[in-house]
Amino acid sequence: MSTVSAGTLGAVAFSGINSFGCSAASGNLAVLGGTPIRQNKTWPSWPYVDDKVIQSLTETGKSGVWCRIQAGSRVPELEKRFAELEGAKQCVVVGSGTQALHTSLEALGIGAGDEVITSPLTDPGTISAILSARALPVMADLDRDSFQNDPDDMERRITENTKVLMPVHIAGTPCHLERVMEIAKKHNLIVIEDSCQGHMAEYQGKKLGTIGKLGCFSFQTSKVISCGEGGAIIGDDEELMDKCYTVQNHGTNRQGRTVTIGPKYRMNDLEAAILLGQMDGVEERFARRNENANYLSERIKDVPGIVPQKKYPGTGRVPWYLYMMRYKKEHFNNIDRSVFVKAMNAEGITIGPYLSQGLHREPWVDHVLDLNVYKRFFSEARLKQYRDQLPLPNTDKVTGEELLMIWSSGPFLGTKEDMDDISDAIIKVYENRDQLLSL
Ligand SMILES: Cc1ncc(COP(=O)(O)O)c(C=O)c1O
Numbered sequence: 001m002s003t004v005s006a007g008t009l010g011a012v013a014f015s016g017i018n019s020f021g022c023s024a025a026s027g028n029l030a031v032l033g034g035t036p037i038r039q040n041k042t043w044p045s046w047p048y049v050d051d052k053v054i055q056s057l058t059e060t061g062k063s064g065v066w067c068r069i070q071a072g073s074r075v076p077e078l079e080k081r082f083a084e085l086e087g088a089k090q091c092v093v094v095g096s097g098t099q100a101l102h103t104s105l106e107a108l109g110i111g112a113g114d115e116v117i118t119s120p121l122t123d124p125g126t127i128s129a130i131l132s133a134r135a136l137p138v139m140a141d142l143d144r145d146s147f148q149n150d151p152d153d154m155e156r157r158i159t160e161n162t163k164v165l166m167p168v169h170i171a172g173t174p175c176h177l178e179r180v181m182e183i184a185k186k187h188n189l190i191v192i193e194d195s196c197q198g199h200m201a202e203y204q205g206k207k208l209g210t211i212g213k214l215g216c217f218s219f220q221t222s223k224v225i226s227c228g229e230g231g232a233i234i235g236d237d238e239e240l241m242d243k244c245y246t247v248q249n250h251g252t253n254r255q256g257r258t259v260t261i262g263p264k265y266r267m268n269d270l271e272a273a274i275l276l277g278q279m280d281g282v283e284e285r286f287a288r289r290n291e292n293a294n295y296l297s298e299r300i301k302d303v304p305g306i307v308p309q310k311k312y313p314g315t316g317r318v319p320w321y322l323y324m325m326r327y328k329k330e331h332f333n334n335i336d337r338s339v340f341v342k343a344m345n346a347e348g349i350t351i352g353p354y355l356s357q358g359l360h361r362e363p364w365v366d367h368v369l370d371l372n373v374y375k376r377f378f379s380e381a382r383l384k385q386y387r388d389q390l391p392l393p394n395t396d397k398v399t400g401e402e403l404l405m406i407w408s409s410g411p412f413l414g415t416k417e418d419m420d421d422i423s424d425a426i427i428k429v430y431e432n433r434d435q436l437l438s439l
Contacts (some may be wrong), residue, residue, distance in 0.1 A: 006324055007420070019263075026389050026428075027428075029063055029346065029347070029429065029434075030346035030348070031331060031439065032435055032439075036065075036346060036348040037345050037347040037348055037349070037424045037425040037428060038347060038348030038349060038421040038425065039047030039348050041348075041418075041421070043414055043418065044411065044414050045410055046221075046407075046410025047221050047226045047228075047409075048278055048410070049408075050278075050281070051106070051276045052280060053278050053282065054265075054277070054280070055277065056274065056276050056277030057270065057273045059090050059273070060074060060143045060269050060270055060273035061167070061270065063269075064194065065366070066269045066270055067266070067269060068266050068267065068268070068269065068272075069212055069266075071303055073269055073272075074269055074272050074276060075268075075272045076091055076094055077272075077276065078276050079093055080324045082217075082275075083234060085209045085282070086207045086217075087211060088209065088234035089235070089250060090235055090236070091232050091234045092232070092244045092245050093231065093232045093233060093267040093429055094231045094232070094233070094266070095197035095229060095230065095267055096125065096147065096219075096220065096229050096230065096231045097123070097217060097231040098123075098125030098128050098129050098132075098214055098218075098231070099129075099248065100129075100196075100231035101125065101130075101192065101194060102129040102132045102219065102265075103247045103248045103263075103265060103417075104129075104192050104216055104233055104244060105127055105135065105164070105192070106133055106261065107240060107243035107244045107247045108243075110135050110137060110163050110164055110212075113161060113378065114161055115138050115156055115159060115161040115163065116162075116164040116165075116373075117138045117139075117140055117158065117164070117165050118139060118149075118165075118194070119140065119142065119148070119149045119152050119170065119194075119394055120140075120142070120395045121142055121147055121170055121355060121358055121359075121398065121399065122168040122194065122359065122362045123196065123218075124374055125218070126196075127195050127265075127359055127364065129158065131368060134377075136161070136374065138157050138162070139358070139390075140153040140154040140157050140391060140392075140420065141393075141394045143176070143394070144326065144397055144398055145307070145309075145326060146176070146310040146311070147170050147171070147326075147354075147398055147403060148168070148170055148174075148175035151176050151180050154180065155183045157389065158187050161378070162187070162189060163189060164189060165189050165191050165212075166193075167180050167191070167193065167194065168197075169194065169195050169197060169208050170324070170354075171197060171309060171318075171320050171322040171323070171324045172197040172198040172199065172201050172224070172271070172319040172320065173198075173311060174198070174201060174203040174312060174315050174318070175307055175312070177193075177204075177212075177311070177351075178378060181212070190212075190213050191213055192213060193209050193214070194216055195208040195215045195217055196231075197218070197321045198217070198318070198319065198321075199217060199225050199282075199286075199319045199321075200224075200282070200283075200319055201317070201319055202315070202316030202318070202405065203315055203316065208342070210234065210236070213237065214233055214234055214235045214240070215235070216404050217233075217234070219271070219275060220375075222321075222409060224319045224320075226409075227270065227272075227275045228274070229271070229331075230271045230275065242254065246259060246260060246262060247260065247261075247262040247265075248263070248264050248265040249264070249266060250263065250264040254264075266400045267317075279337055281287065282371070283335070285413055286317065288412070289320040289409075289412040290318070290320065292320075292412045293320045293323055293405075293408065293412055295333050295416060296419040296422055299420070300427070303305065303426055303430050304328075305327065305329070305425055306325050306326075306327065306331075307326040307328065308323075308326075308330070309323075309324040309325065309326070309327060320408045320409075320412050321408065322408060323412065325403075325404045325405070326402050326403065326404070327340060327363035329401070330431075331433075332436065333433050334435065335436045335437070335439075336401075337353070337402065337404065339436050340404075340436070342431060343429045343436060347428060348421065349406070349421065349422050349425045349426075350407070351405070351406050352404070352405065353399060354403055354405050355399050356396075357396070358392055358395035358399050358400050360390050360392050365387075430437045
């Protein structure tokens with residue numbers, strides 16, 4: 001079947017605007033001079049600020065207690081609140097998600113000569129954390145529907161040097177964690193969950209970050225709980241969590257003895273005050289995003305070629321940090337994703353790819369493999385094999401052609417009408433996809 005006929009069939013099956021319940025889908029696309037679906041409207045702003053946040057910040061500012069080693073610091077209070085929120089026994093907060101991941105690795109004794117398997121579709125901070133420990137980041141390929149690590153590919157990449165699996169819960173939606181945990185058990189590996197995007201996400205009745213040995217979070221500005229820059233580690237193993245505290249405190253333990261190697265990654269009280277100021281409303285905002293995202297998914301469920309991110313069994317509510325979709329161009333006259341993006345943006349909906357390419361294609365690979373520490377700790381054969389295994393065909397498809405995302409921390413706190421604008425724009429572009437052929 002040619003792609004044109006597939007599109008034609010789609011038009012028959014979903015003939016006219018009523019089959020999508022969308023009255024705004026007719027007419028010229030805005031990219032070709034038509035009227036945009038959304039104009040002169042704003043999304044709820046982000047990061048989240050209200051009077052409680054300002055009051056909390058002001059009080060801490062006036063108090064002069066700005067550092068966690070001062071008496072009266074509120075940082076431990078934040079650690080308690082965040083551990084409770086995520087259902088973990090303990091929490092250590094730090095200056096960023098990257099720092100949380102690096103601290104976790106150091107606390108577990110991961111270093112030169114060790115390998116950590118992770119995703120190429122993540123923030124550079126994930127890779128940076130592994131490199132900061134001088135371990136080797138090994139990137140496993142993706143599932144093209146979930147954009148998460150394919151656990152089978154993770155398993156294939158295990159070597160005698162592998163110590164840690166660091167799956168990334170991309171968009172804050174759980175990866176195939178059950179399989180990842182099985183693989184870790186079988187090969188005696190530690191799991192550190194990169195939950196930097198996954199605040200309060202639910203999986204098999206637990207919260208993300210509590211299933212692996214340690215879970216790491218980011219409070220960077222765009223995240224659903226944010227303070228500009230910040231991060232947290234959660235875990236149930238008290239001895240290990242104590243080590244995390246020590247590592248992020250320049251190697252100095254809670255008793256004041258300097259006992260190990262560690263950077264100084266302490267969170268300050270001004271950051272903690274912003275986070276504490278927003279704790280009261282996080283559940284409510286989480287619920288609102290879930291309501292809106294589910295409504296949007298329902299509205300677009302019959303649009304051929306736009307498929308919301310696949311969720312694995314056991315996935316409950318998620319934070320909707322990013323709303324991700326797979327674009328299947330065969331349903332859009334084989335038109336490139338970039339043209340779809342242009343058409344959507346002209347309709348007033350900001351949408352785009354997450355990364356233009358996977359992190360396996362960034363220059364750090366060449367740089368790092370040429371460093372003495374890696375040449376000294378890994379055999380020439382292993383470094384050659386590493387290079388040979390770098391092609392990640394699914395990741396290239398996902399980043400280069402298929403992944404679409406909407407930043408949703410703020411926008412999904414909006415109204416149903418806001419969600420209608422997104423779905424109407426998608427439906428309008430789909431219904432009028434033939435017009436895109438002229439672009
Ligand atoms: C999946 C993931 N991992 C790691 C990080 C690093 O966190 P941070 O930016 O707080 O250092 C981020 C932040 O964007 C992230 O999204």
